[in-house]
Every structure is written in C-alpha cells, then in structure tokens.
Amino acid sequence: MSQTLEDMRDSAAFPFDNSYARLPQHFFARQTPSQAAEPWLIKLNEPLAEELGLDVALLRRDGAEIFSGNMLPDGADPLAMAYAGHQFGGFVPQLGDGRAILLGEVVDRNGQRRDIQLKGAGQTPFSRRGDGRAALGPVLREYIVSEAMYALGVPATRALAAVSTGQPVYRESILPGAVFTRVAASHVRVGTFQFFTARGDVDGVRALADYVIDRHYPELRDAGNPYVALFEAVCERQAALIAKWLHVGFIHGVMNTDNMTVSGETIDFGPCAFMDVYDPATVFSSIDQQGRYAYANQPGIGQWNLARLGETLLPLIDADTEKAVEAANVVIGNYGERFQTHWLGGMREKIGLASVEDGDLDLVQSFLALMQTQQADFTLAFRRLSHLAADDSAEPAFLASFRDPDAARAWLERWRQRLEREMEPAAQRSAAMLRVNPAFIPRNHRIEQAIAAAIEDADFSLFEALLTVLARPYEDQPAFAAYMEPPKPEERVVETFCGT
Numbered sequence: 372m373s374q375t376l377e378d379m380r381d382s383a384a385f386p387f388d389n390s391y392a393r394l395p396q397h398f399f400a401r402q403t404p405s406q407a408a409e410p411w412l413i414k415l416n417e418p419l420a421e422e423l424g425l426d427v428a429l430l431r432r433d434g435a436e437i438f439s440g441n442m443l444p445d446g447a448d449p450l451a452m453a454y455a456g457h458q459f460g461g462f463v464p465q466l467g468d469g470r471a472i473l474l475g476e477v478v479d480r481n482g483q484r485r486d487i488q489l490k491g492a493g494q495t496p497f498s499r500r501g502d503g504r505a506a507l508g509p510v511l512r513e514y515i516v517s518e519a520m521y522a523l524g525v526p527a528t529r530a531l532a533a534v535s536t537g538q539p540v541y542r543e544s545i546l547p548g549a550v551f552t553r554v555a556a557s558h559v560r561v562g563t564f565q566f567f568t569a570r571g572d573v574d575g576v577r578a579l580a581d582y583v584i585d586r587h588y589p590e591l592r593d594a595g596n597p598y599v600a601l602f603e604a605v606c607e608r609q610a611a612l613i614a615k616w617l618h619v620g621f622i623h624g625v626m627n628t629d630n631m632t633v634s635g636e637t638i639d640f641g642p643c644a645f646m647d648v649y650d651p652a653t654v655f656s657s658i659d660q661q662g663r664y665a666y667a668n669q670p671g672i673g674q675w676n677l678a679r680l681g682e683t684l685l686p687l688i689d690a691d692t693e694k695a696v697e698a699a700n701v702v703i704g705n706y707g708e709r710f711q712t713h714w715l716g717g718m719r720e721k722i723g724l725a726s727v728e729d730g731d732l733d734l735v736q737s738f739l740a741l742m743q744t745q746q747a748d749f750t751l752a753f754r755r756l757s758h759l760a761a762d763d764s765a766e767p768a769f770l771a772s773f774r775d776p777d778a779a780r781a782w783l784e785r786w787r788q789r790l791e792r793e794m795e796p797a798a799q800r801s802a803a804m805l806r807v808n809p810a811f812i813p814r815n816h817r818i819e820q821a822i823a824a825a826i827e828d829a830d831f832s833l834f835e836a837l838l839t840v841l842a843r844p845y846e847d848q849p850a851f852a853a854y855m856e857p858p859k860p861e862e863r864v865v866e867t868f869c870g871t
C-alpha cells in the first residue's frame with residue numbers, strides 16, 4: 372500500500388485546492404476518515420472522474436481504498452463542516468457533518484470548483500449519538516437518484532463512487548455498510564448560515580456570505596447591496612430548482628433547512644422518491660407523518676426555508692434592522708412569482724406550447740386534475756402526450772393512461788384547439804416535448820428491487836441496469852421498455868426511509 376501512496380503522490384491523483392479549509396477554524400472540525408475493514412469498489416463514475424480531472428486508471432486500481440477513507444490522497448484536508456438547521460420546523464442549533472467528511476475541492480475541467488465528500492466514513496465531532504456510517508441501501512439510492520437527476524437536467528449533487536466497507540452497520544436490523552462519494556458545487560446549506568446566527572456570530576455570517584458570493588455568485592461582488600443580491604440569487608435558483616422537481620414528479624422528502632443548498636443543487640437524497648400516479652399530496656418518507664414535505668408543498672416549504680436564510684442575512688443587509696427587514700421582505704415576497712414563472716414555463720413546454728396565452732394555466736391545471744381523478748401515471752401521461760403530438764396512432768396508448776378515456780378525450784379536444792394557435796410543425800413540437808417529458812424516471816419499486824438484490828445476493832446487476840437506462844431518460848429505449856412501467860399493485864413501494 373505504501374507504494375501505491377507513492378504512486379499517487381507522483382501522479383497527483385487529485386488536484387486539490389481546499390478553499391473551505393482556509394475559512395475560520397470554527398467553520399469546521401478537521402477529521403480523518405475511519406478505516407474500513409474490507410473495502411470493495413462497487414461503482415466508480417468514470418465520466419465524472421474525468422470531468423473532475425482525476426486519474427481514472429489509478430482510481431480503478433485504488434478506488435476501494437481511497438473512497439472508503441482508508442487511503443488519503445495527497446493534498447486532501449479532510450474536515451467535517453459545522454451547520455445548524457430547522458428540522459420539520461424545529462430549530463437545532465448544532466447539526467454538522469455527523470457522517471460526512473469533505474476530502475477537499477478540485478477545480479474541474481470546466482473551471483468549476485467542486486467538493487469531494489465521503490459519506491459514511493466514520494464519526495466526527497458532529498456525530499452526536501450516530502455511528503458516522505451509512506448502510507448500503509441508502510448509498511445505492513443516493514447513487515441512482517443523483518445520477519438520474521443529472522441526466523434529467525435537474526441540478527443535483529453527483530455520485531462519484533460507491534464502496535462496500537465489508538463491515539455491518541446496526542440499524543433496526545444489521546445491514547451491510549457502504550461509503551458514498553458525493554460531488555457538489557459546494558456543501559454550504561441554509562443551515563450553515565443559521566449555525567453562525569444562532570451563536571450571535573455576525574462576523575461568521577459575513578465571512579460565509581462573502582465566501583458564497585465568491586464561489587457561487589461572483590457577479591454579485593459589485594452589486595449595490597451584495598447581500599440582498601445574494602439572497603435574491605439563492606431564491607431564484609431554488610425557485611427554478613423546485614419547479615424542476617415538480618416537472619419530473621420528484622419528492623425530496625426532507626426539506627429541512629440543513630438539506631437545502633445555497634448553490635441551487637438538490638442535496639441529501641434520504642427518503643426521496645418519484646411519484647407514479649399523480650397525486651399532489653404524495654409523501655413517501657416514513658418520518659413525514661404530517662405531509663409537511665408532500666409533493667405539492669415543496670414550493671411553499673422552499674419559501675419558508677429561504678425566509679430563514681433571509682433572517683441570517685439581516686445584519687449584513689443593513690445596520691438599521693427595520694430597513695434590512697423591509698429589503699429582505701421584498702425579496703421573499705417575490706419568490707412566489709419567481710416560482711410560478713419557472714413552474715408554468717416548464718409546464719407549457721411539457722404540454723407542447725411555445726407561445727403564451729392567458730388560458731394556459733387553466734389548461735395545465737385541468738390536465739393535472741384529470742390525471743389525479745383518473746389515476747394516471749404522471750410520467751407516462753406526459754410521455755404519451757408527447758408522442759401523440761405528432762402521431763395520431765399514439766392516441767389509444769395515451770387514453771389508456773386514464774381510468775375513463777372519455778374524460779381524457781374531452782381534455783385532448785381543448786388541447787388540440789389551443790395547438791391550432793401554435794406556429795411550429797407538429798413533428799417539431801413532439802420532438803421538443805420528448806426532450807422535457809422523460810420516458811424513464813428512477814421508479815421507487817425499481818430502486819427497491821436493485822437494493823434488495825444487492826443486499827440479499829450481492830447482485831449489483833439491477834443497480835447497473837438502472838444506471839444504464841436512467842442515463843438517457845429522454846430516449847425511448849425499447850430494450851428497456853419494462854423500466855418505463857409503473858409498479859404492479861404488488862410491487863408498489865409507498866414508504867421510504869432516511870439513511871440514518
């Protein structure tokens with residue numbers, strides 16, 4: 372192993388440049404990962420490794436050691452980040468990376484700075500009563516869903532590797548342990564800001580805000596009031612992000628403020644899942660008894676979380692609190708409109724409208740209402756509508772998505788009348804719709820099947836197959852047609868669990 376380490380020094384396997392580690396000491400705790408007994412590399416995301424400028428050949432050879440935390444690449448400065456957060460509405464002044472360790476940052480081939488973080492590599496000073504470990508199931512879920520989100524065009528943290536540790540973790544039952552390597556634009560959360568505010572540490576908030584502006588929003592440095600501009604920019608990215616979640620039927624599941632980035636990437640895929648039949652009240656998470664984070668509640672919760680971010684920024688916005696509150700309120704007050712613009716814009720695309728008319732919102736809403744009352748699969752209904760846009764012979768398949776085809780026929784009639792006022796040829800409209808209405812989403816029953824095969828039989832073929840299909844979600848892949856299908860009644864998975 373010592374020789375491998377030497378090789379790595381020679382080849383500088385990771386071109387680290389660790390900016391977070393240069394922030395004030397109380398922003399984090401330095402922490403070396405724990406050792407894993409018998410690490411085995413389940414999966415390495417080679418295209419992503421290339422994009423990050425990493426030495427792929429070396430990672431193929433030593434990935435198990437590196438991505439388990441057993442071997443520290445040269446230049447790593449491992450640390451656990453401090454943060455706080457509102458969990459289900461209740462404030463917890465200290466959370467922090469209890470089972471995640473930031474190895475460091477690299478500047479990728481596109482000039483973007485990216486965090487590389489191990490999740491499940493042992494305890495940190497923020498572990499509280501937790502073991503710092505991760506179970507295989509949640510690691511595979513996060514791998515599948517984050518890569519699916521990327522392919523769907525939804526900003527999200529990425530999966531670089533999954534490693535099995537060869538050690539058990541103890542939850543309600545004994546499960547195989549694993550480590551997930553996550554890549555993020557950064558791991559700064561709304562809750563990171565709250566950590567400093569909770570301690571009355573305005574200098575900390577300012578240092579963090581300046582860091583975030585430099586890293587994610589450098590164009591705001593010269594804004595009249597950079598902190599109002601920062602708040603506005605984060606609201607804009609989150610409004611755009613949550614609209615995209617709704618467009619693909621994604622339910623995050625734990626939208627606590629510690630699970631919301633300021634970069635605008637989806638993060639912390641705990642009990643997340645995609646909806647099959649359209650129902651705005653859909654909830655999967657076992658711990659979300661009240662439906663706080665149900666599908667249709669996500670935009671409102673996003674605004675609630677952003678209001679918490681706004682509170683932390685008040686002392687930076689203006690020394691006069693009243694003026695600061697006024698400025699922040701204007702921004703948070705505009706969130707609803709921002710969200711609606713993104714949401715309706717995307718929904719127009721989903722039903723094939725390029726022009727804008729007053730009645731479009733109603734046309735979209737009546738389609739959603741139809742899906743709900745007729746128990747239609749959200750993904751298939753839009754996909755079949757996309758085919759139908761250019762091909763009348765696709766009509767029976769579309770109608771078959773609904774319990775009562777006549778109700779669907781009535782809506783189709785309205786839709787066709789609206790399309791008469793569109794300019795594009797039908798073939799072009801259909802092609803555009805097929806680019807925004809996926810054929811494949813990571814359906815929950817498929818994820819569960821892949822996890823069960825991995826845990827029970829050490830069989831990763833379903834996991835691999837899912838990754839293959841989901842890498843091209845907007846292409847009809849006839850060989851994988853079965854992966855488009857919603858679950859049969861006996862296959863339905865209605866509850867998902869946090870990784871903890």
Ligand code: AMP
Pocket residue numbers: 466467468469470471497498499500501502503504505625630639641869870871
């Ligand atoms: P999450 O539910 O993954 O967003 O985590 C919420 C908080 O609990 C974070 O501070 C995590 O670091 C911490 N946490 C979750 N699981 C563990 C674990 N197994 N060991 C230590 N801390 C954990």
Ligand code: MG
Pocket residue numbers: 629630639
């Ligand atoms: Mg979290």
